[in-house]
Amino acid sequence: xxxxxxxxxxxxHFTLSKPMxxxxxxxxxxxxxxxxxxxxxxxxxxxxxxxxxxxxxxxVQCEPKHVDNHLKTVxxxxxxxxxxxxxxxxGWDDCLKMIxxxxxxxxxxxxxxxxxxxxxxxxxxxxxxxxxVVGKDMATGNYAESYAD
Numbered sequence: 001x002x003x004x005x006x007x008x009x010x011x012x013h014f015t016l017s018k019p020m021x022x023x024x025x026x027x028x029x030x031x032x033x034x035x036x037x038x039x040x041x042x043x044x045x046x047x048x049x050x051x052x053x054x055x056x057x058x059x060v061q062c063e064p065k066h067v068d069n070h071l072k073t074v075x076x077x078x079x080x081x082x083x084x085x086x087x088x089x090x091g092w093d094d095c096l097k098m099i100x101x102x103x104x105x106x107x108x109x110x111x112x113x114x115x116x117x118x119x120x121x122x123x124x125x126x127x128x129x130x131x132x133v134v135g136k137d138m139a140t141g142n143y144a145e146s147y148a149d
Contacts, residue, residue: 014066020058024050024070025129032132040136042071071134078134081119081127084109097127 016024031037031046047064054062084099085092091100101109101120110117124130 014060014062014069016054016062016066016070017058020054020060020062021070021074022126022129023054023057024067025074025126025133027053028071028133029129074130075134077119078130080116081124081130084116084119097124098122099124 027050028037028042028046031042031049036043036046044064047067050067051062051064054060054067081099084090089101089105092098093100099120106117106120109120
């Protein structure tokens with residue numbers, strides 16, 4: 001057995017690939033729609049289900065805490081998307097699920113926030129799933145103060 005890959009991941013951060021992230025959102029969307037998200041958070045068994053399915057499909061060792069951590073990333077991204085959609089000079093194309101901006105506005109935004117380029121003038125392919133999985137919790141303010149970064 002290789003001691004590098006799955007041995008406790010000392011200090012290593014488990015990162016979900018884009019296909020893993022999509023699978024996480026798809027499963028959590030199903031979970032939310034069938035009532036496994038009684039409040040702003042999912043039941044523990046939903047995280048176990050996601051971790052198990054990702055582990056099996058992608059042959060990795062994904063744990064419920066990795067799912068929880070990734071969900072925090074998704075919430076942060078949703079916060080950025082929501083903020084950008086409401087900014088002056090920013091448009092929203094509901095058919096394409098895309099935040100639209102002119103070149104000037106894009107250049108200005110990316111100058112101050114380089115990581116925002118991935119949200120602008122690009123189809124947000126998991127937008128609907130994100131809306132179901134994390135969108136409804138955002139109004140509760142308990143997340144608002146952690147968006148300071």
